[in-house]
Amino acid sequence: xxxxxxxxxxxxxxxxxxxxxxxxxxxxxxxxxxxxxxxxxxxxxxxxxxxxxxxxxxxxxxxxxxxxxxxxxxxxxxxxxxxxxxxxxxxxxxxxxxxxxxxxxxxxxxxxxxxxxxxxxxxxxxxxxxxxxxxxxxxxxxxxxxxxxxxxxxxxxxxxxxxxxxxxxxxxxxxxxxxxxxxxxxxxxxxxxxxxxxxxxxxxxxxxxxxxxxxxxxxxxxxxxxxxxxxxxxxxxxxxxxxxxxxxxxxxxxxxxxxxxxxxxxxxxxxxxxxxxxxxxxxxxxxxxxxxxxxxxxxxxxxxxxxxxxxxxxxxxxxxxxxxxxxxxxxxxxxxxxxxxxxxxxxxxxxxxxxxxxxxxxxxxxxxxxxxxxxxxxxxxxxxxxxxxxxxxxxxxxxxxxxxxxxxxxxxxxxxxxxxxxxxxxxxxxxxxxxxxxxxxxxxxxxxxxxxxxxxxxxxxxxxxxxxxxxxxxxxxxxxxxxxxxxxxxxxxxxxxxxxxxxxxxxxxxxxxxxxxxxxxxxxxxxxxxxxxxxxxxxxxxxxxxxxxxxxxxxxxxxxxxxxxxxxxxxxxxxxxxxxxxxxxx
Numbered sequence: 001x002x003x004x005x006x007x008x009x010x011x012x013x014x015x016x017x018x019x020x021x022x023x024x025x026x027x028x029x030x031x032x033x034x035x036x037x038x039x040x041x042x043x044x045x046x047x048x049x050x051x052x053x054x055x056x057x058x059x060x061x062x063x064x065x066x067x068x069x070x071x072x073x074x075x076x077x078x079x080x081x082x083x084x085x086x087x088x089x090x091x092x093x094x095x096x097x098x099x100x101x102x103x104x105x106x107x108x109x110x111x112x113x114x115x116x117x118x119x120x121x122x123x124x125x126x127x128x129x130x131x132x133x134x135x136x137x138x139x140x141x142x143x144x145x146x147x148x149x150x151x152x153x154x155x156x157x158x159x160x161x162x163x164x165x166x167x168x169x170x171x172x173x174x175x176x177x178x179x180x181x182x183x184x185x186x187x188x189x190x191x192x193x194x195x196x197x198x199x200x201x202x203x204x205x206x207x208x209x210x211x212x213x214x215x216x217x218x219x220x221x222x223x224x225x226x227x228x229x230x231x232x233x234x235x236x237x238x239x240x241x242x243x244x245x246x247x248x249x250x251x252x253x254x255x256x257x258x259x260x261x262x263x264x265x266x267x268x269x270x271x272x273x274x275x276x277x278x279x280x281x282x283x284x285x286x287x288x289x290x291x292x293x294x295x296x297x298x299x300x301x302x303x304x305x306x307x308x309x310x311x312x313x314x315x316x317x318x319x320x321x322x323x324x325x326x327x328x329x330x331x332x333x334x335x336x337x338x339x340x341x342x343x344x345x346x347x348x349x350x351x352x353x354x355x356x357x358x359x360x361x362x363x364x365x366x367x368x369x370x371x372x373x374x375x376x377x378x379x380x381x382x383x384x385x386x387x388x389x390x391x392x393x394x395x396x397x398x399x400x401x402x403x404x405x406x407x408x409x410x411x412x413x414x415x416x417x418x419x420x421x422x423x424x425x426x427x428x429x430x431x432x433x434x435x436x437x438x439x440x441x442x443x444x445x446x447x448x449x450x451x452x453x454x455x456x457x458x459x460x461x462x463x464x465x466x467x468x469x470x471x472x473x474x475x476x477x478x479x480x481x482x483x484x485x486x487x488x489x490x491x492x493x494x495x496x497x498x499x500x501x502x503x504x505x506x507x508x509x510x511x512x513x514x515x516x517x518x519x520x521x522x523x524x525x526x527x528x529x530x531x532x533x534x535x536x537x538x539x540x541x542x543x544x545x546x547x548x549x550x551x552x553x554x555x556x557x558x559x560x561x562x563x564x565x566x567x568x569x570x571x572x573x574x575x576x577x578x579x580x581x582x583x584x585x586x
Contacts (some may be wrong), residue, residue, distance in 0.1 A: 005165050008164065011160045012160070012161030014158065016161075016207060018154060020203065020207075022154060023148055023152050024151070026144050027149070029144045029147070046085070048086070049087045050093070052086075053066060053087035053089065054090035056094065057093075057094025058097040062094055062095070063203070064201060064238065065344070066091040067238040068241045068341055069254050069341070070087050070238075070252055070412070071238055071253055071341060072241075074251075074252040075336075083098055083102070084252045086311065088255060089304045090305065092259070092300045095202055098206065103158060103288075104211050123153040127149065127153035129149055130145075130148070133146030159210075178547045184225075188228075189226070189229035192205065192209075192232075193229035193233035194229075195229075196234050200236060200237045202234035206292060209227070210289040210293075213291075218286065218292065220284075223292055223295065227292065227295055231264060231300070232257075232260045235253070235256050238257075239257065240255040247324065259307060263299075263306070264299075264305055267299055267302065269379045295466040304385075335356060337353075338400065338403045339351065345572070346411065347416060350407065354423065357480075360475050361426075362392050363389050363434075364389075364430045366389065367389040367437040369473075370437070371440040371441040374440070374441055374444035374451060374457075375440070375443070378445070378447070383444070383445055386441045390435065396427070397427050400427050402426070404423055412495050433540075436519075436532040436535055436536050443528050447522075447525055450521070452525075455512065457512065458509065460586060464584075465498075465533055466533075467583065468494070468501055468579070472495060472540045473540055480543050480547075485548070488547050489571065489572075490575050492544065495540060495541040496576055496577045497579035497582075498534060499537075500580060501585070504560060505585070509523055
C-alpha cells in the first residue's frame with residue numbers, strides 16, 4: 001500500500017464521516033423537531049420507549065445524539081430516569097440501521113436490476129437530485145431533503161473510496177497479522193471501544209469495519225469482538241455530555257454504559273463458552289458488510305431483550321455508583337428546560353425556549369393582575385409577592401436571552417428562525433410589563449400609607465380601564481402562545497381604544513380637580529396608574545406586532561400602524577369601534 005493509497009483511504013474516511021454528518025443533520029431538520037417532541041412525551045411504557053428510541057435513532061442515524069438528548073431530558077426533569085432506560089436500549093437497536101444501509105455496497109450480481117440496488121449505482125443520481133433541490137428550489141423542506149440525498153451520496157462515495165483504498169492490504173502480511181491479533185476477544189473489544197470513543201460514532205466505526213471487510217482479510221473471529229467494543233465506545237459521548245449535569249442525568253449516562261458493558265460481557269461469555277464446545281466454523285470465514293450488519297443487529301436486539309426486564313436493576317446500580325450525597329435543590333421554574341445539551345438539536349432547543357417564555361408570560365400576567373387588585377384591596381404580602389415575581393421575570397429574560405443568543409449561531413430552520421426572533425422581541429416586553437406591575441403596586445402602597453383613596457367616579461372609571469387592560473393582556477399573550485395572526489389583528493385596535501380611554505380619564509380627572517372633587521396628590525397617583533396601564537398596552541401591541549414582523553423581513557411596525565390608522569381600514573375601524581363602545585366610561 002503506497003502513500004497515495006493512504007491518502008485515498010484518509011480522503012474516503014473524511015467523506016464518509018462528513019456524509020454521515022450531513023445526512024444526519026438533514027434528517028434532523030426535516031423532522032422539524034417533531035421526533036424530539038415525541039421522544040420527550042411517549043415514554044409511558046418500557047416497550048414503547050424501546051421502540052421509540054430505536055425508531056428515532058434509525059431516522060436521525062445517531063445513537064449518540066439520541067442518548068445525549070435523553071441525558072438532557074433527565075437533567076431538565078422532563079423525563080424520569082426509569083423512562084430513559086428504554087429509550088437508551090432502543091437507541092442501540094436503532095443504530096444498526098446504518099450498518100444495513102452500508103451493507104448494500106456489498107451486493108454482487110450481473111443482473112441489471114440487482115446492480116441498481118448498489119449505492120454506487122444510484123448514489124450519483126441521488127446526489128444530482130439533492131444538488132438540484134438545494135440550488136434551484138427555495139423551500140426549506142426541499143433543501144433538507146436535498147441535504148439527506150447529498151449526504152447519503154457523499155457517505156457512500158466515501159465508503160467506496162475507503163474500500164478501494166484498503167483492498168490492496170489483503171496482500172500485506174503485516175496488516176493480516178494485526179487483524180489476527182484482534183481475533184483475541186479482549187484485544188478486539190478494546191480496539192473497537194477505542195476507535196468508537198475517538199470518532200464518537202458507533203455507526204461510523206461499524207462502517208469503517210465494513211470497508212475493511214473488502215480486503216477479505218477480516219474474519220468473523222476478528223470482527224465480532226470489535227463490534228462488541230464499538231457498543232461500549234459509543235457511551236463516551238453521553239458520559240462527556242453528563243459532566244456538570246445533575247445526578248439523575250449522570251445516572252442516565254451510566255445506565256447507557258452499564259447496559260453495553262453488561263450486554264457485551266454476557267454475550268461474549270455465553271458465545272465463547274458455547275464456541276469452546278461446539279467450535280463455530282464461521283468464525284474463520286471472511287466477513288462481509290452484510291455479515292457485519294447481521295452480527296451488529298443480533299447483538300443489540302438480544303442484549304435489549306435480555307436486559308429490558310432488569311431495567312430497574314440498572315437504575316439501582318447507577319444510583320449506587322452516583323449516590324445522593326445530599327438532597328439536590330429542585331428548580332420549579334421552567335428555566336431548567338434550557339439545557340445546553342439541546343443546542344445540538346435546534347428544533348428541540350427552540351421548543352424548550354418557547355415553553356420557558358410561556359411560563360415567563362404567565363408569571364408576568366399574574367404579577368400584573370395581582371397589582372391591579374391592590375388598588376381596590378391592599379395587601380402588603382401581595383406587594384412582596386409581586387416584587388419577587390418581577391425578580392423572577394428578570395431572571396427569565398436574562399436566561400432565555402442568553403440561551404437564544406447561543407441558539408442563533410446554530411443552523412436553524414426558517415420556522416425556528418422566526419420563533420427565535422419572536423421570542424427575542426417578546427421577552428423584553430414581558431419584562432417591562434412586570435416592571436409596570438411593580439409601579440402599580442407601589443402606587444397602591446402609596447395610597448395605603450397615606451390613607452387616601454380614589455373618588456367614587458375615579459374608581460368606576462379605573463375599573464372600566466382595568467377590564468380593558470385585562471382583555472388586551474389576555475388577547476396578546478394568547479396570540480403569543482398560539483401564533484394566531486387573525487387574533488393578532490385585534491390587538492392594535494384594542495390598544496388604540498385604550499389610548500382613547502386613558503386620554504378620556506385624564507380629561508375627566510382635570511375637570512374634577514377644577515371642581516375640588518379630587519386632590520392633586522391623588523391626581524398624581526391616578527396619572528401614574530393610567531400611564532402604567534397605557535404602557536402595558538403598548539407592550540401588548542409590540543408582542544402582537546412581532547408576529548407580523550418576523551414573518552415579513554420588510555415589515556416596519558410604525559409604517560404598519562400608520563397605514564392602519566390613516567387608510568380607513570374597515571377591519572381596524574370595526575374592531576376599534578367595538579372596543580371603544582365596550583369600554584365606554586359611564
